[in-house]
Amino acid sequence: MWSTAREIAAGDLVIVWLTRDAVQPLVITPGKELNGKYGVYRHSDLIGVPYGSKIGSRNGRGFIHVLRPTPELWTLALPHRTQILYIADIAFVSSWLNIKPGSRIIEAGTGSGSFTHSVARAIGPAGHLWSYEFHEARVNKAREEFSCHGMDDIVTLTHRNVCKDGFTVLDTVDAVFLDLPMPWEAVEHAKKALRKDRTTRICCFSPCMEQVLRTVTALNDAGFTDITMYETLLRPHQVDSVPALPHIGQVSEKLKKAEQKREEKRLRQIANSRASAAGKRKRPGDADESDGGRAEGSAGKRPKTDDEDDVLQHEDGQLPQAENHPSGRSAGAAETEEAKFPQSVTESATPTKTTFSKTFPEVRGHTSYLTFACLLPAIPSAQADPATQEPVPSD
Amino acid sequence: MDMEEGPSKTPQNTRHETIQVGNTLLLKLPSGDIKTWKLEKDSTANLGKFGSFYANELVGQPFGLTYEIVDKKLKAVSPRTLQEVEDTEATNELINDGQFVQPLTSEEIEMLKKSGLHASEIIKKQIEQHANYSLKTEYSKEKYKKRKEAKYSKSFTVVDPTVFNVCDYWFNKDQNRLRDIRPDALGQILNLANIRPGGRYLAVDDASGIVVAGMLERLGGTGRLITVCDVDSPPAYPALVHMNFTKEVTQVLSSLNWATADEDYIPITPPSEPAGKIKSDAQKSRLNKRKAVSETLNQTREELFAGEFDGLVVASEYDPFSILQNLSPYLAGSANIVVHSPYIQIVTDLQNQLRNLPQYLGAAVTEMWLRRYQVLPGRTHPFMNMSGSGGFIMHTIKVYDPS
């Protein structure tokens, strides 16, 4: 497939990684330039550079990473001509279908070739993939692409309607993958293409349950067994590193200080107004109003409660009234608070960071249903009935 | 490094195409249990109440078939297709559970069995005598039949030992020993790590060897796999035994441990040169063996330290960051690194440590989710129970730090 050399050469396909969401393919063509908001890069400057290098822009304004293509990166970078399969489904299907070096596989339709590249990688030069597509423009595009990617020996691409005309091989393949709107129409054809001397497998990839049911019926009628169906998803997690969550002792201390300050201010104001009343004979009640209209705000030190601490951050005018404090206000409350939050906790100044993760707010909820089945090897006739040792027609 | 990928070294199938003497097989019993059994020549396999049979009967057979045991011989049976069940008028409403009794006593059943009656005959007899059977829905009838068949039929299925099936077997048996690597997780790991025939990889597998099994299968006898383990003898990768790999497939694997994988350490190997004159043939062969072992060790070390590996897979009980610090210097630029853990905190902490290091690109954490469906005519729905976790994966790409 792609270059396995250590360094990039002219004509290589490289994957340019700008960000996770901006991954693009680039065929190294001397004389050309890569131009974008991440800077300007001459293709010729990339030749001889090891894969996996970080390259600074010519105008010094940005940088890119040049990576060796993999089917997974190709899936992120490829030009979409159709809906495509992504890694979650590709990996699961490949695994269930037992796609491995030397496997012979059928796929239809080729679409944008996302699945094709992954299969070609897994089966290697000893395997073979027959890929079918009935949309002519897509066939031509895919043919060009596969050729560019050095897959000519591994993939045979055929332009045909597989539901109408079937496949081009007989009793040959180990597995069939159908990503078609009406896979049930290709099930009988698939059976013909599968080899009969080993356990072989099929997967039909359909987004709708109605398609699944029709496919299951067709598979059952054709003699496939172990019919089963899966859904698989990958949930990406967002990782955040944040300071350790602060102890409530810290906020408690802050609130107590604020309260104390306000109380001092109030007392100061009372003292002031008394002083001026002594001089000017002012109307009574002004002092209370300056404290936010607190009804019971009688002179003297006012004890506090936990409840009050909670709401102190409200505007002064919204402070709760007396009925919010059912229990008596004992002067001992303040001491209790101190005991609960010892100084050492409240003043732990340097917070260490902790790693948290959560699922991304929006994730894929459904791709397709993956319907699988096996076609078991034909039972060797000599073995069919050892008890009688003579061939008995089976019912 | 220029790895040629031409078809010069054509990978054969990773195991023999048919069942061979010496294979370790997974036999699925009518009860749904899976029994692991080693096929020894001329032996008799004993499946308990499901019967016993001559082992040689299986040699040369394809994998995946179901057999009925008749007089210790095997008769391949055609696979059961989905039973088309038509709904009858009858519903469960008309039947009290108490009335749904077994009309044949267990003694009667034993007698029938001894008389050599086929399991399906016994079931038929039971059904005939079942007073309420015709009142049951087709659904419960099928359930009833299934239950009875599971109990009486003398049959088993040879599980096709694909990586998926072997992983599934181990996961269901003891997912802790697989460190939660469910078949879907293994598939993701192998794809994300870009395992391909001819590639050269490093792995740390404390998950019973399921990762090694998957990687060896995808290498198909070409390329290279070096694993690092925590014991001073060759690591036991017990999951490998069920893969029944050919020698060509396993020969690409070599193992070091965390001491011998340390570049600054000089392994202490017992002397392979005789102190004086060689006294016996036994001594000579012992010394030769030692020499071979220490030569292999040195070669593997040199190979590791020469680096330029294409990928690293970690499924370990040890701190993954320390593993990466040790092994990522031996990775080529653009190599894929995949770390699996049953715990999300392990991989998120790792991701957090890596994201500010210039030699790692695009570190990301994903969680696997898998739901299986029952597919039966008119009764297609997700299974009521599902596996809660297949673990978490951190993937990143090694890049060159220009500084």
Ligand SMILES: C[S@@+](CC[C@H](N)C(=O)[O-])C[C@H]1O[C@@H](n2cnc3c(N)ncnc32)[C@H](O)[C@@H]1O
């Ligand atoms: C969703 S796309 C396949 C995407 C592909 N699996 C991938 O990963 O890129 C389905 C393709 O099947 C093709 N197709 C639909 N019906 C077909 C048929 N009967 N024979 C051949 N190709 C068909 C469509 O033209 C389309 O390109």
